[in-house]
Amino acid sequence: MSNIRILPPTLVNRIAAGEVIERPASALKELVENAIDAGATRIDIRIEQAGKNRIVVQDNGKGMSKEELALCVARHATSKLPGDDLLDIQFLGFRGEALPSIGSVSRMRIESRTASAEHGWGIRIEGGDVGATLPSSIASGTRVEVSDLFYATPARLKFLKSDRTEIASALDIASRLAMAHPHIAFTLISDEKTLLNVESGQGDLLDSRLHRLRALMGNGFAENALPLDATRETIRLTGFAALPTYNRGTSAEQYLFVGGRPVRDRMLLGIVRAAYQDVLAHDRHPVVVLFLELPSSDVDVNVHPAKAEVRFRDNQLLRGLMIGAIKHALADAGFRASSSVSAQALEHFAVPHGAPPQYAYAMPQHGFQEAPMRSFQPLGQTQTALLDPAPPLARPAQETTTAQDYTLYPLGAARCQLHQTYIVAETVDGLVVVDQHAAHERLVHETIKASLAQNGIARQKLLIPEVVAIGDAATEALLARSEELLAFGLAIEGFGHGTVMVREIPAMLGGLDVAGLVRELADNIGEFGEALALKDRIEKLSGTIACHGSVRAGRSLNVAEMNALLRQMERTPNSGQCNHGRPTYIELKRKDIEKLFGRRG
Numbered sequence: 001m002s003n004i005r006i007l008p009p010t011l012v013n014r015i016a017a018g019e020v021i022e023r024p025a026s027a028l029k030e031l032v033e034n035a036i037d038a039g040a041t042r043i044d045i046r047i048e049q050a051g052k053n054r055i056v057v058q059d060n061g062k063g064m065s066k067e068e069l070a071l072c073v074a075r076h077a078t079s080k081l082p083g084d085d086l087l088d089i090q091f092l093g094f095r096g097e098a099l100p101s102i103g104s105v106s107r108m109r110i111e112s113r114t115a116s117a118e119h120g121w122g123i124r125i126e127g128g129d130v131g132a133t134l135p136s137s138i139a140s141g142t143r144v145e146v147s148d149l150f151y152a153t154p155a156r157l158k159f160l161k162s163d164r165t166e167i168a169s170a171l172d173i174a175s176r177l178a179m180a181h182p183h184i185a186f187t188l189i190s191d192e193k194t195l196l197n198v199e200s201g202q203g204d205l206l207d208s209r210l211h212r213l214r215a216l217m218g219n220g221f222a223e224n225a226l227p228l229d230a231t232r233e234t235i236r237l238t239g240f241a242a243l244p245t246y247n248r249g250t251s252a253e254q255y256l257f258v259g260g261r262p263v264r265d266r267m268l269l270g271i272v273r274a275a276y277q278d279v280l281a282h283d284r285h286p287v288v289v290l291f292l293e294l295p296s297s298d299v300d301v302n303v304h305p306a307k308a309e310v311r312f313r314d315n316q317l318l319r320g321l322m323i324g325a326i327k328h329a330l331a332d333a334g335f336r337a338s339s340s341v342s343a344q345a346l347e348h349f350a351v352p353h354g355a356p357p358q359y360a361y362a363m364p365q366h367g368f369q370e371a372p373m374r375s376f377q378p379l380g381q382t383q384t385a386l387l388d389p390a391p392p393l394a395r396p397a398q399e400t401t402t403a404q405d406y407t408l409y410p411l412g413a414a415r416c417q418l419h420q421t422y423i424v425a426e427t428v429d430g431l432v433v434v435d436q437h438a439a440h441e442r443l444v445h446e447t448i449k450a451s452l453a454q455n456g457i458a459r460q461k462l463l464i465p466e467v468v469a470i471g472d473a474a475t476e477a478l479l480a481r482s483e484e485l486l487a488f489g490l491a492i493e494g495f496g497h498g499t500v501m502v503r504e505i506p507a508m509l510g511g512l513d514v515a516g517l518v519r520e521l522a523d524n525i526g527e528f529g530e531a532l533a534l535k536d537r538i539e540k541l542s543g544t545i546a547c548h549g550s551v552r553a554g555r556s557l558n559v560a561e562m563n564a565l566l567r568q569m570e571r572t573p574n575s576g577q578c579n580h581g582r583p584t585y586i587e588l589k590r591k592d593i594e595k596l597f598g599r600r601g
Contacts, residue, residue: 010128013075013104020101023160024051024149025169027106030098031144032177035059036260037091038142041200042185045174049191050166052149052157060141064112066121070133072110073125075100089296092261099144104128105156106149112142127152171195175216176262179255179289182212206238213240213289217253220246221287224338228290230325235294235318241326242287244279245576245583246338255289258299258310265309271319275326278539279574281581290322331573335411338576341583346592406563410570411585414562421553423562430589436562437553438578439569445546445579446572457489457538460507466514472498474522481525488538492518506538543579 021027028051035043038061048054064072071077078096102108103125113120113136122136150156160166167190174196178186182201187194198215201208206227214222225240239257256268268290276286300311312318406413411434412427423434470478475498478485482492489506502514551557557565569575569584578584594600 009075010104013100013128020097021105021149023169024055024166025173027051027102027146027149028055028057028170029173029177030093030102031055031057031146032174033092034098034144035061035142036177036181036184037093038062040141040184043187045186045188045196047167047170047188047190050160050163051170052160052166053147055146055149056143058141058143060139063114063117063120063140063142065114065117066133069110069112069121069123073099073103073123073130089301100125100128102146102149103130105152107147107151109145109147110142111136111138111144113138113140115140167195173262176255176257179209179212179216180257180260180262180291182208209238209289209291210240217287217289220340221253224340225289226329226333228325228329230321230328232317232321232324234298235292235321237290237292237321237325239288239290241275241290241329243333243336243338243576244276244286244330244574244581245341247280247284247286247581249284251285253287254285257289257291258301259293259296260291261301261310263308263310267315268322271322272326274319275323276330278543278579279330279577279581284581288326292318333576334571334573335569335575335585337583337585337587342587342589342592345586345588346596406566409566411566414559414566417557417562420556423557423565425562425566427587429591430587430593432566432585432587434566434569434585435553435578435583436551436555436557436565438582439565439575439584440550441543441546441578442575442584443565443568443572444550445543446574448542448546452538452542456487458507459489459491459504460510461504462502462514466502467495467499468502468515468518469499470519470522474498474519474526475500477525478518478522485521490517490521508538546579 020030024047028045028047032043032045035057038059040059040061042060044056044058046054046056068079074096076096078093099108099110104127107127108125109122110125111120111122117140120136120138120140121133122138123133124131161169170190171188174186174188178184178196178198182205185200186196186198188196198212201211203211206229210222210225210227213225221240221242224243224246226243228237228239228241230237251269254269254272256263256265272286272288272290280286294312298313300313407426407428410427412425412432414423414425416424417436418424418433421436423436425432425434475494478492478500479494485492489504489508490502491504492500492502495501500518502518505512505514551565576584591600
């Protein structure tokens with residue numbers, strides 16, 4: 001007798017369910033994606049006990065006929081793959097596994113009706129056993145109710161997280177799909193508590209997306225989001241990237257969509273990180289919502305059972321498009337800093353506990369002490385300390401505009417310098433406080449970057465070329481990028497099997513561990529397709545030079561020098577934050593200042 005046997009269909013479905021339906025949110029995702037594929041303009045979701053007890057998804061899509069309803073619960077039966085080409089996928093679903101998989105581990109009832117039918121039809125599936133198709137009084141559209149999820153595989157219940165965690169996962173799934181499809185209204189109710197309620201967006205796609213993101217992510221993101229719209233060959237990138245000073249401690253608020261499909265892709269997250277690396281601290285994460293549209297033949301969504309990962313035909317093209325689009329948007333933002341910086345500053349203006357708001361004042365804890373007299377020099381007089389290096393901050397040869405006129409500029413007119421570190425400027429409707437060292441550091445850094453881009457990176461020949469063994473595959477990958485590496489000052493050539501010879505290195509990287517850099521570059525190119533190690537080192541050195549070459553805190557500046565700094569900030573890309581990602585200035589509107597003094601409610 002043979003030891004090999006064919007598994008029964010019910011067990012096959014339960015095995016498939018183990019791959020596709022990991023938790024209640026997984027079932028919810030499949031059902032909502034079916035509703036989107038059906039052309040719904042409204043999707044209502046209800047869950048009970050974090051989805052373990054009950055999940056209901058109802059839509060107003062095109063519905064199904066009696067015959068289609070009976071087929072939809074059969075394995076690998078789908079209306080979303082008209083041909084046999086798995087690279088020609090136009091819908092979120094396509095495998096025909098979701099409904100039979102869910103039905104094999106739960107008690108499920110599906111009711112559906114097409115717009116032209118006199119009545120709808122319903123069908124029940126319990127633990128994989130399919131019942132008869134019976135008439136139903138449902139309105140047009142489809143309603144799927146899943147009860148007692150995993151009752152047929154109780155071991156799976158032991159691996160679920162707490163109800164709070166499972167509810168959060170369900171909300172995350174619904175929110176991501178709502179972001180991707182702003183023309184659809186969504187509601188999510190958990191145990192009679194409304195967690196999500198967004199109406200369908202109006203207007204063009206960009207406006208409706210921003211309106212939807214404002215509802216889901218708050219006004220803070222909407223106010224600090226930079227629009228993206230870039231195309232390269234067959235790929236189009238749209239969406240929004242937040243200003244660098246609007247950031248988070250984790251990557252949780254980085255949302256990526258490919259063809260309307262939410263994905264979690266390490267490569268895409270790495271690309272986002274690379275785009276912000278020059279303007280963001282290493283322990284902070286940017287906030288982005290990005291949408292990629294490309295031909296189905298250029299992306300494989302059939303990589304992961306839950307369709308959470310994708311594979312692209314041309315990673316380099318995609319990387320260049322995304323990094324270029326985000327960096328261009330950040331550069332166009334110029335000196336702009338996020339509104340959250342001012343909000344955080346206002347929070348630090350504390351009113352003494354118990355003081356009437358209209359008469360609030362700050363009182364020392366240990367009584368009043370007379371402050372010692374200090375001498376000061378009027379700002380209008382010339383200071384002995386001048387700025388160095390001369391570029392990019394140069395003192396105007398002649399003051400042709402009055403200080404009052406400068407208030408019309410975005411960063412205003414310099415009024416004073418505090419603690420020889422902070423410049424206070426008056427604007428038409430408020431004031432600006434500038435960290436002079438942070439601001440000038442960014443200006444110098446941008447000047448160095450522009451010079452390197454224009455004149456190239458100087459190379460230094462090694463007296464004795466260094467030979468590095470890295471293996472055949474890494475050698476081929478590195479030599480294929482030799483022109484790119486040469487542009488960054490590294491000259492390499494092949495030297496036998498699995499070995500490269502380094503003849504020149506960037507002159508600015510003295511004392512370089514050449515062998516270590518080559519191996520790191522090989523790893524970068526193998527994983528990311530780009531020479532990140534070399535770029536990072538040059539960027540870091542450029543930032544270090546800028547830091548040491550910029551005007552320091554504790555340097556006295558006169559009015560002309562302060563105004564020159566402000567004007568240069570206004571016309572320099574990325575000047576809203578220093579090289580370490582910290583804000584270079586804080587702006588307080590007049591209405592906010594009036595609130596602090598009780599002049600405005």
